[in-house]
Amino acid sequence: MRNAAINELAELARADSRIMLLTADLGFGVLDNFARELPKQFVNVGVAEQAMVGVATGMAEAGLLPYCYSIATFSFLRPFEFIRNGPVAHRLPVTIMGVGAGTDYSFDGMTHYAIEDLAMARSQPGLTIYAPVTDDDARVLVREAGERPGPAYIRLNRQGSPRPSQDIRAEQPQQTDVLVLALGNGQERAHAIAERVHDSGVQTRVLSVLRFDEQTADDLAAHLAQAKVCLTVEDHYQVGGLGSAAADVIATRGIGVRLVKDAIAALPVGRIGSPQFVINKLHRPVDDLAADLVSRLPSVR
Amino acid sequence: MNETDLLHDQAAQARRLVVDMAASEVGCHLGGSLSVLDILVAAYAVARSRPGTEVVLSKGHAAAALYAVLHVNGVIAENPAPLYGRAGSPYTGHPSPKVPGVRFPTGSLGHGLAYAVGWALSRRLLGQPGGAIAVVGDGELQEGLVWEALQVAQAKRIGGLTVVVDCNGGQNDGYVADISPLTDLPARLAAFGFEVSEVDGHDIEKLMMAIVPGDQPKAVLATTVKGKGVPATEGKAASHYVKVSPARAKQWKAAIQS
Numbered sequence: 283m284r285n286a287a288i289n290e291l292a293e294l295a296r297a298d299s300r301i302m303l304l305t306a307d308l309g310f311g312v313l314d315n316f317a318r319e320l321p322k323q324f325v326n327v328g329v330a331e332q333a334m335v336g337v338a339t340g341m342a343e344a345g346l347l348p349y350c351y352s353i354a355t356f357s358f359l360r361p362f363e364f365i366r367n368g369p370v371a372h373r374l375p376v377t378i379m380g381v382g383a384g385t386d387y388s389f390d391g392m393t394h395y396a397i398e399d400l401a402m403a404r405s406q407p408g409l410t411i412y413a414p415v416t417d418d419d420a421r422v423l424v425r426e427a428g429e430r431p432g433p434a435y436i437r438l439n440r441q442g443s444p445r446p447s448q449d450i451r452a453e454q455p456q457q458t459d460v461l462v463l464a465l466g467n468g469q470e471r472a473h474a475i476a477e478r479v480h481d482s483g484v485q486t487r488v489l490s491v492l493r494f495d496e497q498t499a500d501d502l503a504a505h506l507a508q509a510k511v512c513l514t515v516e517d518h519y520q521v522g523g524l525g526s527a528a529a530d531v532i533a534t535r536g537i538g539v540r541l542v543k544d545a546i547a548a549l550p551v552g553r554i555g556s557p558q559f560v561i562n563k564l565h566r567p568v569d570d571l572a573a574d575l576v577s578r579l580p581s582v583r
Numbered sequence: 584m585n586e587t588d589l590l591h592d593q594a595a596q597a598r599r600l601v602v603d604m605a606a607s608e609v610g611c612h613l614g615g616s617l618s619v620l621d622i623l624v625a626a627y628a629v630a631r632s633r634p635g636t637e638v639v640l641s642k643g644h645a646a647a648a649l650y651a652v653l654h655v656n657g658v659i660a661e662n663p664a665p666l667y668g669r670a671g672s673p674y675t676g677h678p679s680p681k682v683p684g685v686r687f688p689t690g691s692l693g694h695g696l697a698y699a700v701g702w703a704l705s706r707r708l709l710g711q712p713g714g715a716i717a718v719v720g721d722g723e724l725q726e727g728l729v730w731e732a733l734q735v736a737q738a739k740r741i742g743g744l745t746v747v748v749d750c751n752g753g754q755n756d757g758y759v760a761d762i763s764p765l766t767d768l769p770a771r772l773a774a775f776g777f778e779v780s781e782v783d784g785h786d787i788e789k790l791m792m793a794i795v796p797g798d799q800p801k802a803v804l805a806t807t808v809k810g811k812g813v814p815a816t817e818g819k820a821a822s823h824y825v826k827v828s829p830a831r832a833k834q835w836k837a838a839i840q841s
Contacts, residue, residue, distance in 0.1 A: 307722065310756045310823075326756055328725035328763030329692050355691065389609050389668055391675035393643065393690030551688075552681040555670025 283442035284312055284381045286417035290424040291349060292316045295323050301428070302348040304338055306331045306356060312381075313351065335361040338376045339368030347375050347428070353387065354380025354396030354437055362402055369433035370406045376433050383413070383437035383466050384517025385550060388560040392550045396437065400465070401522020403435045404494055410434045411494035413466045415447035419492060439467045447490040450501045458487040460575050461509035461539075463502075465491060465516035465524040468544075471561065471568070472515040475544070478572030484579065491524055502531045506539050511578045513542045513571065517561065520545035540578045544571055586628075590787050594624045595841035597651035598812045600664045602827070602835045604647040609668035609676070610826025613816060614809035616648035618751035618784070619718060622805050623652040625790035626716045626747065631656075635713015636796065637702050639687055641695020642720035642749065643677040650674055650682065658684035693726030695719065696746060700732050703744040714743020714796045722754030725763050730775075737776035742798040746777070749784060751807045753820060769804060777802040785811055812839050 288303075292315065295301040303316055307329045317324040327334045331352060338348035350357050358365070358380045369376035380396055387394035403411045412427055412434060414420040420438060427434040447469060460479050464472035469490055476486040489505060491498065506512055506528065514525035525543030532541055546564045554560050566574075584592065597620055604611040619642065630636040640649045650663040659682065666672040673681040677690025687698040699717035706713045723729060736744055748768075752759055759765060769779045777800050780793045784805030793803045809823070810816030813835045816825065827835065 305756070307725070307755045307762060313756075326762050329722050329754065330725045330727060330763075332727060360691065387676075389676050391677045391679055391688070391690055393677050393688055551679050553671045553673050554675055555668070555672065559670035 283414060283417050283420045283439050286442065287379065287420040287424050287436065287438055288312055288316055288351070290421040292319065294425065294428050295320050298347065299323065300345065300347045302341055302346050303351060304334050304348055305351045306334045308352045308356065331356045332361045332364050335364035335368060335376070335378070339364070339374060342369065342374035342376045343372070349377045349379055351379045351381070353382045353394060354399055355382070355394055358399050358435060359396065359402065365433070366406060370409050373408055373432050375431060377427050378435045379438060380435065381438045381440060383439050385557065385560045385564065386439050386467065388554060388557040391554065395550055397518050397546055397550065398522065399437060400494070400518050400524070401526070404522060404527065408432050412436045413492055413494070414438065415443045415464070415466060415469045415490050415492065417442035419447055423492065437466060443467060443469050445469065445473065447492065448488060450489045450491050450505055451493065451497070453489055455504045455508045456487060457508045459485040459510050459579055460487070461505060461512045462486060462488045463491055463512060463514045463524060463528060464488060465518060468515040468517050471544070471565070474568050475513065475515065475571050478568060479575050482572070482576050484576055494527065498527065499531050502528055503535050503537060506532060506537045509539050510580055511540045511542065511575050513544060513575055515544045518545055520547055542571070542575060542578065587788060590624055590628055591841045593652070593655040594621055594787065595839050596655045597624065597648065598839045599836045600651035600654065600662070601647045602813060602832050602839070603664035604651070604667040605825045605827045606829050606832035607668040610824060611647040611667065611676070612644040612823065613647070613825035614753065614819070614822030615642060615720065615749070615751060616645045617811045617813060617816065618807040618809045619645045619749040620648045620652065620811070621785045621787050622718055622747050622749055622790060622807070623648055625787045625794055626718060627652055627656050629791055629794045630716060633713060633796070635706055635711055636743070637686060637699065637713070637715045639689070639695045639699040639702070639715060639717045640678065641689055641717055642692065642723055643689030643695070646674070646676060646678045649678055649685070653682070653684040692720070692723045693728035696729050696732040700736050700741060700744065703741050704739055706743060707741070716745045716747065716794055716796065718747045718749060720754070721748055721750045721752065721765060722759050724748065724765055733772070733775040733777070736800045741800055743796045745794050745796045745801040745803060747794060747803045747805055749807050750804055751809045753809050753823060755823065757820065772802040776800065779804065781806065814838055
C-alpha cells in the first residue's frame with residue numbers, strides 16, 4: 283500500500299512542481315524512485331521529524347505542497363505539536379503520510395505502533411484523515427488529499443488488504459441486524475467476525491470508514507440508524523478512534539443502536555510477534571465477539 | 584583467561600548470536616548491531632564494576648547486539664537468539680523493559696540519552712552511587728532531542744554520565760555525510776561542556792578507558808564499521824537490515840575471530 287501511495291504521489295508530482303516529498307530518513311526502498319526521478323521535489327531532512335514538519339509548514343506558507351513521509355509514530359505522533367501549531371492552526375496544505383498504522387510493525391515493538399494516532403488526529407479541527415484499506419483506496423485518497431485544501435493525515439499500512447473495501451460514504455444505507463464498521467486493516471477481522479455472526483442466521487453488513495472529516499458524522503448516522511447492533515473494528519486504542527466516533531454520533535443524535543467496540547484496551551508491551559499474533563493478543567477472540575453481538579440483538583432468533 | 588581475553592571472547596560469542604538473529608524468520612539490523620557490539624561489551628564491563636551505572640542503548644534498532652551482550656554477561660539467562668522474532672517472545676526488534684536488563688524502551692531515536700540524563704541526575708539527587716552510559720548512533724544525532732538532553736546535562740552539571748556515539752557513518756537511507764553531515768562534532772560536543780575523546784570503536788580496552796564516567800560529562804566518539812566482524816558485511820550499506828539463510832549464517836559465524 284505504501285508503494286501504491288508513493289507511486290500515485292509521484293504521478294501528481296510530475297504534473298505539479300509545487301509538490302514536495304519530505305522524509306525523516308525512512309524512505310529506503312520506498313521513496314528511492316521518487317528521489318531519483320524528481321530530485322528537486324525530494325528532501326530527506328535526516329532523522330529529525332519535528333524539523334520535517336516545521337520545514338513543511340514553512341514550505342506550505344511559501345506556496346509549495348509538502349508531503350511528510352515516515353513510520354506513523356514518527357511522522358504523526360512525534361511532531362504532533364508542530365502539526366497542531368503549523369498546518370492545522372494556519373490551514374496549510376501539509377499532508378502527513380504515516381506508514382504502519384495500528385500494529386502493522388508488529389515485531390518492532392510498541393515504539394512503532396500507531397494506535398492512538400486517530401484519537402489525536404480526530405481532535406484537530408480541519409485536519410482531514412484518510413484511512414485506506416486497499417492499494418486502490420490509497421491511490422484514490424492520495425489524489426483526493428491533493429485536491430482538497432488544508433492539512434491532511436494519511437494513515438497507511440505496509441500492505442493493502444486484498445479484498446475491496448465498501449466505503450461508508452459511497453454505499454447506500456440498508457437495514458441490517460449487525461453493522462460492522464472497520465478501520466484500515468481491521469477490515470479482514472471485521473469480515474471474519476461478520477461471517478461468524480452470519481452463521482447464526484443474523485443479517486450483517488461490513489463497511490469501512492475511509493475518511494474522517496466534516497461529513498463523517500452524517501455518514502455514520504445514516505448507516506447506524508439502519509442497524510440494531512453496531513460493531514466497530516479497529517487496530518487502535520478504544521478511546522478516540524472509530525468506536526468513539528460512532529459512540530459520539532449515537533449519543534448526540536439519539537440513535538437507537540447498541541455499540542460494541544473491538545479495539546485495543548491494554549498496553550501492547552511484552553511478548554509479541556507476528557502481526558496476527560499481536561492482533562490476537564490485543565483483541566477479543568472472534569467467536570466471543572460474534573456471540574456477544576448476537577446476544578445483544580433486541581430479539582434473539 | 585585474563586579480563587581482556589574474556590571480553591574479546593564475549594564479543595566473538597555475541598557476534599555469533601547476532602548472526603543467528605539475522606538468520607531468524609524476521610532478520611535483524613545486522614550492520615548497526617555489529618558496529619555497536621564492542622561498545623556494548625566495553626560499556627557493560629565498565630558498568631559491572633560501578634554499582635548503579637545504567638547502560639542505555641538509545642539506538643534501539645541494534646536490539647540484537649543488546650540481547651547478545653546481555654546474554655554473554657549472564658543478565659539474560661536463556662539464549663535469546665533462537666527466540667528472536669518468534670511469536671510470544673519478548674525479544675522484539677526494538678528493546679522493551681520486558682527484557683531482563685532493559686529499563687527503558689528505545690526504538691524511537693533520540694529518547695535514550697534523555698532517559699540516561701534523568702537516571703544519572705537521579706543518582707545524584709538520591710545520594711546514591713552510579714550514573715549512566717548512553718549509546719547513541721551518529722545518524723541519531725540529527726534528532727533535536729539529543730541536543731536538548733546534552734543541554735540539560737550541561738546545565739545540571741551531571742557527572743557520572745558518558746555518551747558513546749557509534750560513528751559507523753551510516754543511517755537508514757544512506758550515509759550520514761550525504762544526508763545531514765555532523766560537521767565539527769567534537770567541537771560541538773565540547774561546546775556543550777562534554778569532555779570529548781575519539782577512539783577506535785572496536786578496541787575494547789581503549790573504549791573502556793574512555794567510557795569510565797568522570798566528574799564532568801563525557802562524550803566518546805567511537806569510530807566503527809557497519810557489519811564489523813563478518814567480512815561479507817563489513818562496511819556495506821546493504822548490511823543495515825539483513826535476513827540471511829541458516830547455511831550462510833554458519834559460514835559467517837565461522838569467519839568471526841575473537
